[in-house]
Amino acid sequence: MRLDKLLANMGVGSRKEVRQLLKAKKVTLNGKIIKDASEKVNPDKDKVCVDGEPIIYQEFIYLMLHKPPGVVSATVDAKDKTVIDLLSEQDRRFQPFPVGRLDKDTEGLLLVTNDGDLAHQLTSPKKDVPKMYRAKVKGDLPYDIVQQFAEGITLDDGYHTKPAKLKILSPKDESGISEIEIEITEGKFHQIKRMFEAVNGKVIYLKRHRMGNLELDSQLPIGTYRPLTEEELAYCFSLRAR
Ligand code: URA
Numbered sequence: 001m002r003l004d005k006l007l008a009n010m011g012v013g014s015r016k017e018v019r020q021l022l023k024a025k026k027v028t029l030n031g032k033i034i035k036d037a038s039e040k041v042n043p044d045k046d047k048v049c050v051d052g053e054p055i056i057y058q059e060f061i062y063l064m065l066h067k068p069p070g071v072v073s074a075t076v077d078a079k080d081k082t083v084i085d086l087l088s089e090q091d092r093r094f095q096p097f098p099v100g101r102l103d104k105d106t107e108g109l110l111l112v113t114n115d116g117d118l119a120h121q122l123t124s125p126k127k128d129v130p131k132m133y134r135a136k137v138k139g140d141l142p143y144d145i146v147q148q149f150a151e152g153i154t155l156d157d158g159y160h161t162k163p164a165k166l167k168i169l170s171p172k173d174e175s176g177i178s179e180i181e182i183e184i185t186e187g188k189f190h191q192i193k194r195m196f197e198a199v200n201g202k203v204i205y206l207k208r209h210r211m212g213n214l215e216l217d218s219q220l221p222i223g224t225y226r227p228l229t230e231e232e233l234a235y236c237f238s239l240r241a242r
Pocket of ligand 1: 101102103104106189190191192193194206
């Protein structure tokens with residue numbers, strides 16, 4: 001990797017600022033002053049310092065984001081604000097992306113990373129990682145809905161979903177709204193909304209609380225994010241070994 005790229009990626013400054021630092025002889029590579037921005041570095045072995053301070057290279061970033069409604073789970077969008085717009089400039093340098101889509105109006109747990117392999121482990125239906133949501137649903141739900149969801153539901157396009165675990169948290173109130181908890185292991189387009197539509201229910205509020213063992217941090221204000229803890233990271237990496 002080029003020295004100027006490493007320094008810029010680690011937030012030392014823009015490429016232009018990095019070039020100025022190099023010119024000012026402030027950058028050392030394994031103890032030797034380097035002025036050439038294109039110098040090749042091995043981030044695993046070489047020691048890079050700026051003003052004598054070591055620069056620790058980090059390739060991947062793993063963030064837990066509490067997605068608010070109204071932003072889209074994409075990296076760029078012509079019309080809407082994206083979840084990436086909620087990140088600091090420093091974190092955006094890692095070119096992270098959201099793992100698994102949440103609809104624009106859905107809120108809750110979203111993992112944001114630049115680790116494509118991990119994203120695959122968490123979202124591949126083959127891996128059977130359960131995703132738990134809580135929802136408010138309007139309408140008369142069938143008496144045997146728990147059983148129906150356990151057997152899988154045929155969606156409007158004919159696709160039969162994998163089994164879903166459904167719990168009724170509070171039955172229909174006077175406005176016709178029930179509160180439910182649902183666990184699914186796939187992520188088809190609008191899956192939960194379409195599963196309820198298939199039984200004449202309308203999801204009016206949806207929030208993801210859990211993906212595998214990753215639980216939305218109850219202390220994390222909506223619209224904000226934090227790095228994964230060591231324990232959360234250890235869980236993520238354990239998925240790879242499965
Ligand atoms: N199912 C949906 O319908 N929407 C989401 O955002 C996530 C799951």
